[in-house]
Amino acid sequence: xxLFRRRKQAGAxxxxxxxxxxxxxxxxxxxxxxxxxxxxxxxxxxxTETTVMLIAGDGEWTRRRIDGPEGAxxxxxxxxxxxxxxxxxxxxxxxRDFNExxxxxxxxx
Numbered sequence: 001x002x003l004f005r006r007r008k009q010a011g012a013x014x015x016x017x018x019x020x021x022x023x024x025x026x027x028x029x030x031x032x033x034x035x036x037x038x039x040x041x042x043x044x045x046x047x048t049e050t051t052v053m054l055i056a057g058d059g060e061w062t063r064r065r066i067d068g069p070e071g072a073x074x075x076x077x078x079x080x081x082x083x084x085x086x087x088x089x090x091x092x093x094x095x096r097d098f099n100e101x102x103x104x105x106x107x108x109x
Contacts, residue, residue, distance in 0.1 A: 038055050040089070
């Protein structure tokens, strides 16, 4: 079944990019302007690098790239917010509730 095997070519470029200062600024601003924010580390996939999802107390959320799981932990520690591994904890119900409210009333968001 060699038809489905892909070889990485020398000099191949990832379709994704690493975290940059704008990503970190966005995350820091989210934490500063929301209450009850928690960080959820999302693992690297074949399409994206490691990301961190920040979820506020009301369920509002944002996601950005981060420099690996340890980078996410350092970020959360520096901003004094709890950090979880989404593979172990899953996403909180308040995030799903927020998404449902946003679907029903998109004009409010």
